[in-house]
Amino acid sequence: MMLPPFQQLVDDHWRDVARLCAALAAPGEGEDAAQRAWLQALDAYPSLRHARNLRGWLLTIAARAAADTHRRRARRPTPVAALPDVPAGAPAARDDELWTLVRALPERQRVAVALHYVLDLPHAEAARVLGTTPAASRRLVSDALAGLRREVRR
Amino acid sequence: MNDLESRLRGFEPPVAPPVLPDSDVSFTSTDTPVGRLVLAATEAGLVACSYRPEEEVAERLARALSPRVLRSPRRLDPVRRELDAYFAGTLRRFTIGVDLALARPFARQVLQAVAAVPYGDTTSYGQVARGIGRPRAARAVGGALNANPVCVVVPCHRVVASDGSLHGYAGGLPAKRLLLALEQRPAGS
Numbered sequence: 001m002m003l004p005p006f007q008q009l010v011d012d013h014w015r016d017v018a019r020l021c022a023a024l025a026a027p028g029e030g031e032d033a034a035q036r037a038w039l040q041a042l043d044a045y046p047s048l049r050h051a052r053n054l055r056g057w058l059l060t061i062a063a064r065a066a067a068d069t070h071r072r073r074a075r076r077p078t079p080v081a082a083l084p085d086v087p088a089g090a091p092a093a094r095d096d097e098l099w100t101l102v103r104a105l106p107e108r109q110r111v112a113v114a115l116h117y118v119l120d121l122p123h124a125e126a127a128r129v130l131g132t133t134p135a136a137s138r139r140l141v142s143d144a145l146a147g148l149r150r151e152v153r154r
Numbered sequence: 155m156n157d158l159e160s161r162l163r164g165f166e167p168p169v170a171p172p173v174l175p176d177s178d179v180s181f182t183s184t185d186t187p188v189g190r191l192v193l194a195a196t197e198a199g200l201v202a203c204s205y206r207p208e209e210e211v212a213e214r215l216a217r218a219l220s221p222r223v224l225r226s227p228r229r230l231d232p233v234r235r236e237l238d239a240y241f242a243g244t245l246r247r248f249t250i251g252v253d254l255a256l257a258r259p260f261a262r263q264v265l266q267a268v269a270a271v272p273y274g275d276t277t278s279y280g281q282v283a284r285g286i287g288r289p290r291a292a293r294a295v296g297g298a299l300n301a302n303p304v305c306v307v308v309p310c311h312r313v314v315a316s317d318g319s320l321h322g323y324a325g326g327l328p329a330k331r332l333l334l335a336l337e338q339r340p341a342g343s
Binding site: 002003004005006007008010014015017018019022023030031034035038039042045046095098099102113117118120145148149152 | 158159161162163164165167168169170171172173174175177181212213215216217220221222223224225
């Protein structure tokens with residue numbers, strides 16, 4: 001069994017991990033979540049038993065690290081007035097308003113949305129990250145879209 | 155409604171690569187007068203100084219030592235400083251630690267013997283073989299030196315054929331010639 005040098009994982013996947021974390025983490029905590037995900041992956045790497053689907057393995061860790069930022073935030077009182085969620089002058093390409101709605105979706109739905117639209121993963125590959133079937137991934141995405149449309153229309 | 159999907163696809167956050175700590179094996183590449191060398195270090199010392207391509211060296215390190223192989227130029231700064239000084243002719247003896255983990259036991263014995271050949275001096279394959287008590291193993295000594303994982307720093311270039319011809323070198327004969335000529339220059343010139 002041959003695991004590639006960890007640097008190769010970093011070079012091949014750091015953009016995907018960063019984008020997934022930026023999409024899913026609490027606002028302003030994407031970079032921190034990505035950093036934590038990489039440290040966890042580096043720590044666990046030698047104990048992997050095979051090198052199949054390393055990208056899926058990394059994205060699973062990244063999605064969990066992003067979810068943890070919401071749990072940590074929920075546990076600590078945040079002075080909302082002093083800490084605006086949308087940084088002033090944020091680039092329009094981030095579409096913060098929409099992504100605030102995405103982050104309010106049930107966890108598996110928002111992960112499915114990010115995998116499908118931000119990383120452009122086919123449902124077969126997204127399903128492996130989600131630990132489910134391609135059909136279920138497709139359903140998660142369509143349920144999420146339905147929920148988002150309701151919110152956007154409001 | 156497709157508008158929603160295209161908005162989701164258009165998400166372009168600013169991203170930055172992760173900053174990772176030094177791990178089991180660190181590597182970098184450096185340009186020298188004998189070409190580009192790939193350097194790698196473990197906690198025990200310099201484990202590779204190689205003429206091979208970076209990707210090939212990294213894969214070998216992952217297979218032989220640990221998959222936690224990361225690019226880390228900073229960790230190899232002391233090695234680069236000594237190599238620079240060596241190529242400038244101001245350093246005649248490397249002080250950095252060497253880790254022969256990539257060499258098999260016989261090769262390790264050969265490389266340890268070769269490490270004792272002084273700067274500016276040369277020896278022959280047969281002499282090295284005799285020195286390690288294996289007088290008939292000159293050919294195997296050549297093989298071990300050709301596979302030297304820590305070139306330049308473990309000076310396999312100081313071993314030449316008994317008739318004085320250069321014989322062979324992992325970095326090619328011009329590199330071997332350059333290293334031997336460098337070591338013939340008077341100190342500090």
